[in-house]
Amino acid sequence: MLAELSQLMVETATAKGERNVSIPSLPMTENYETAKGFCITSGFWMMIATFMGLLGATELMAPDILENIGWLVFGRVRPVHVNLVLFGFVTPGLLAAAFYYMPRLLRTTLYSEKLGVVSVLVWNLTLVATVVTLSAGYTQGREYAEMIWPVDMMVVISFLLVFINLFLTLRTRKEPVLYVSVWYVFAAIVLTATTYSLGNVIWRPGSGALRGIPDAILLWFYGHNVFGLLLTPLALGVTYYVIPKAVNRPLYSHTLSLIGFWSLIVVYTHIGTHHLIQVPVPTWLKVIAIVDSIGMVIPVMVVLINIWYTAKGELGKIHADIGAKFVFAGTIMYFFVSIQGSMMALPQVQRVTHFNNWVVGHAHIGVLGFAGMISLGGLYYVLPRIAGKPLFSRFLADFQYWMVLIGVSGFTIVLTIAGLIQGNAWLNGETVYRVLPQIHLYYVIRASLGVMIFLSAVVGFYNIIRTLYFNPGESAS
Amino acid sequence: MRMTPLAIIVGSLLLLFTIVFMVVVTPWYTTRNQAPSEIFRHRETPEAQGRLIYIENGCVYCHTQSIRTIDWGIGAERIAQAGDYIADHPILLGSERTGPDLSQEGGEHPDDWHMAHFVNPRFTRPMSIMPAFKFLGTDKLRLLTSYVQSLGMKDADARVLRQLYWKEAATRAYEAGPVENVRWLHDHVPEGWRILPNPYPTTPAGLARGHKIYQDFCFGCHGPIGDGMGPAQPFIYPPPLNFTILKNTDISGGILYYQIMNGITGTAMPYFKKDLESEKIWDVGNYVAVYFINQTDADGEPKAIDAANEPMDMPGEESSDQPPVGPDLPE
Incomplete structure (x- = not known):
């Protein structure tokens, strides 16, 4: 076992340290159309998704601003925002990086760029269908499982297309050892396609739901895992690729990679019911959820120790690469959001934090701070490499980095304050209505921070397009 | 451990299925035949149609239907029970309480209050941040109202009947x-x-x-x-x-x-x-x-002991029997 592990480390070290450091000369067949497609997808939908978020935030601050425009009512804007962030911005960004590093880690070319482009197109069609159906009020009404059955099918097909392409790429690999990023990508796609189908109750096309309490249990099993089995593994895949490459070092420990990978799948899948601690569901299930939520410290810290020790003493190199800088910031957010998440599963903490803006803050630090920043990091890391030219503007990328970092930190601070005000006021017997003016100020600040995030998305999209298509920079080859 | 494609794909799926069996299938099996609670009743057709409008417009993102042991607000008289939800398809517990919980909203207000509130929530609740739903039109707002009036089931029905009884009396008096x-x-x-x-x-x-x-x-x-x-x-x-x-x-x-x-x-x-x-x-x-x-009896007769924070001498007030600076202390 030990010998095998050290062999693994040496092999990966060789693969990473020597061959892949500089931008390699590419085989003629490899033009990264798929990775480019997912970069543009991510950049474009980040603008739309963050705009919808900004719109929702504005409506909470000024409820009559779009009075009686039905398809822009808050209850429709919110699911559009959430689903676009999830499937439009973060996931495609992480896939863009995956479609770049998977062939390299497997020492082969992508099975089919054509199939890849088709998957990008189907993916975008799915997102358009998502926006149209949810805005028109066609929804299953279940948080994170809103899309109606035909759109569910499109989502599953999109994942299957990506899976087929990457699996056939795997079949032609010349690299016998599978690097940890490869594990995460396959696990993410397979597990998400499965939990998505399960969570959306696709065997019941009419409602996409179960009945009564079992529906709540299934919904939160899925609702939690759509992050833990999609965003987390894809983001960790990118992290495991970008950080060792950026610091030009082998991974600190493959034992930790193994523990981190399997413990994530085992532990994360148990904890969905921590959303239902104050609901009449079986107590043993709540106990499992709480214990495993605390147990999440293991998969999280194992991965972070592995990554941080790999980067130890080399922060200068991380700072020098805008992609690695985003990814590294994302790992710090991962630390905060996970520790916070474990604490929030405790019933005593939930008395204050449940049902209010604290949770919204938690969601933003997780999806924008952790997965979103790593998604942007992966995107900016691969962008010059797939364009064959340097990034159009490092300044704009840095600008986006700071806008996102300040924005998401600000969100967390103001939403946490608002949540504490709400939670404590309610425990003190104040009505929901009476607390509204007390949190108004924080809604205003949140919307202002939303402007920063949205503008950074516009800047990012411009940077992506200029880098890929109108790039005055010298060709790197 | 050698990470082969088989180990990754089949291994993670096997783990997932095992855990799904434990944390989804088992609780489903034990809770699927939940007995109805004592307030449970099935929804009438307009109430069910109103529920669809509630879902379409994402009301669930701001209104919970989940009364907890620690709650004080509307509906807190009755903690939610599993048997309340057996007809809910999907269940609409909600995850955020930007507006009040609606588990027991039925009969809290008469229908006309709800119509005014839906047309623009600020009409009845000036500090509300709920969107206006005038765009739904009167018919849909009626359906939505009948759904909201059914929340709380049998308890709501009793309250609605009480509203109707007193509405008749109040209308007669007004007229x-x-x-x-x-x-x-x-x-x-x-x-x-x-x-x-x-x-x-x-x-x-x-x-x-x-x-x-x-x-x-x-x-x-x-x-x-x-x-x-x-x-x-x-x-x-x-x-x-x-x-x-x-x-x-x-x-x-x-x-x-x-x-x-x-x-x-x-x-x-x-x-x-x-x-x-x-x-x-x-x-x-x-x-x-x-x-x-334009007529107040504030501070009038009969009088009790003044509250500690009351002003001693009001401008323009006629002198009263009370000593201006408090009672004499015994020597």
Whole structure:
């Protein structure tokens, strides 16, 4: 076992340290159309998704601003925002990086760029269908499982297309050892396609739901895992690729990679019911959820120790690469959001934090701070490499980095304050209505921070397009 | 451990299925035949249609239907039970309480209050941040109202019946003319409250507080000048009370306090005992008395011991029997 592990480390070290450091000369067949497609997808939908978020935030601050425009009512804007962030911005960004590093880690070319482009197109069609159906009020009404059955099918097909392409790429690999990023990508796609189908109750096309309490249990099993089995593994895949490459070092420990990978799948899948601690569901299930939520410290810290020790003493190199800088910031957010998440599963903490803006803050630090920043990091890391030219503007990328970092930190601070005000006021017997003016100020600040995030998305999209298509920079080859 | 494609794909799927069996299938098996709770009943057709409108417009993102042991607000009289939800498909527990929990909303207000509230929530609740739903049109708003009135099931039905019973009485009284209406309103206030003056003196600070409370809670129906012509007025019948007709009608601080605290079931006047503490109710009552009725009994007879924070000497007040600087101390 030990010998095998050290062999693994040496092999990966060789693969990473020597061959892949500089931008390699590419085989003629490899033009990264798929990775480019997912970069543009991510950049474009980040603008739309963050705009919808900004719109929702504005409506909470000024409820009559779009009075009686039905398809822009808050209850429709919110699911559009959430689903676009999830499937439009973060996931495609992480896939863009995956479609770049998977062939390299497997020492082969992508099975089919054509199939890849088709998957990008189907993916975008799915997102358009998502926006149209949810805005028109066609929804299953279940948080994170809103899309109606035909759109569910499109989502599953999109994942299957990506899976087929990457699996056939795997079949032609010349690299016998599978690097940890490869594990995460396959696990993410397979597990998400499965939990998505399960969570959306696709065997019941009419409602996409179960009945009564079992529906709540299934919904939160899925609702939690759509992050833990999609965003987390894809983001960790990118992290495991970008950080060792950026610091030009082998991974600190493959034992930790193994523990981190399997413990994530085992532990994360148990904890969905921590959303239902104050609901009449079986107590043993709540106990499992709480214990495993605390147990999440293991998969999280194992991965972070592995990554941080790999980067130890080399922060200068991380700072020098805008992609690695985003990814590294994302790992710090991962630390905060996970520790916070474990604490929030405790019933005593939930008395204050449940049902209010604290949770919204938690969601933003997780999806924008952790997965979103790593998604942007992966995107900016691969962008010059797939364009064959340097990034159009490092300044704009840095600008986006700071806008996102300040924005998401600000969100967390103001939403946490608002949540504490709400939670404590309610425990003190104040009505929901009476607390509204007390949190108004924080809604205003949140919307202002939303402007920063949205503008950074516009800047990012411009940077992506200029880098890929109108790039005055010298060709790197 | 050698990570082969088989180990990764099949291994992670096997783990997933095992865990799904444990944390989804097993609880499904044990909870799927949940017995109905004692308040459970099935929804009528319009209520079910209204529920679809509730889902379409994402009401679930701001309203929970999940009363917890630690709650105080609307519906907190009854903690949610698993048997309440057995017909819910999907279940609409919600995850955020930007607006109040609606588990027991049925019968809290009469239908006309809800119609005004849906057309623009600020008409009935000036500080609300709920979107306006006028765009749904009257028919859909009626369906939505019937769904909301069914929340709480059998408990809601009892409350709705009570609303209808008192609405009939309130309507008769209103249609009998202002004098009869005011008499009817006063008669339903318990005797002890009717003869009770507002025990606190009128002060600029108290009026300022009353003004703020009025703006935040009352003005949507009763209007900025207390004539009952607030923006909700066209939707509400019997219409909101015009306070100016209360002059010389034996109105007292106690009557105002009681009606604000308790509401007038059957009319759109809700109770405010959950929203407002005692001082706020006295203050807004006196604000209405001073500015709209133009007649206040604040600090009148019979008098009790002054509250510790009361001003000692009001400007313009005639000298009273009380010593100006407090009682003489024994030597």
